[in-house]
Amino acid sequence: MTDTTAADGVPSRGLRRLPAWVEVVLAVVVVALVQAFVVKPFGVPSQSMEQTLRIGDRIIVNRTDQDVARGDVVVFAHGATWQQTRLPASDNVFEGALRRVGDVTGIGPSNTAYTVKRVVGMPGDRVKCCDPEGLVTVNGTPLDESYVFEDHTFRTPSLTCESTPRSTRCFPEVVVPADRLLVLGDHRSQSADSVANCRGGADAQGCARFVPVNRVVGPVVFRIWPLDTFGRVNDS
Secondary structure (H helix, E strand, C coil), X not given: CCEEECCCCCEEECCCCCCHHHHHHHHHHHHHHHHHHCEEEEECCCCCCCCCCCCCCEEEEECCCCCCCCCCEEEEEECCCCCCCCCCCXXXXXXXXXXXXXXXHCCCCCCCEEEEEEEEECCCCEEEECCCCCCEEXXXXXXXXXXXXXXXXXXXXXXXXXXXXXXXXXXXXXXXXXXXXXXXXXXXXXXCCCCCCCCCCCCCCCCCCCEEHHHEEEEEEEEEECHHHCEECCCC
């Protein structure tokens, strides 16, 4: 501890600095708490959300906003499949330890995988493609999806939902279960999304996969990298 002199000339005690390792631990704790309860950064690993999000983009998710709405771009958690909650255990001891640290701190790899998609169907919605113009409909109403990039081919009258063969843009009416969401990628032709196994078919029984509402981390609110595209993400 060191002595300092106050303005009135009376010696006063200075504050003792914390040991370096304590400062590091406190910094990690603060970062972990922020990522667990406020905002969390993610990297975009695939082209399924182009042009809204591109490979390598760094995005920020608002963990305090749990009011998911149709049109939101969201990040959700899952395991090796959307039905699982955690990834399979690693046989590598070092990787397993890193994952456990990541689970606690939100930094680095963890036992959870994350995917980013756009919410198109809310619980109870009836989602189908396509109407005569090739548009997705929700509860019978066509959606204005200006964000869609490189959709599956749809040509009237040669390649539609009524032609043989059918357009791969088409999928039969899917009813979204309670407490679930139907999500699609903006780069429709390159997205393994809720209806990837339904496209081109005529029977919706069991073909769709859904995201449990409670697995949604939050909506994407900002892109922080690359710097020339920094700003709010178009999530509506």
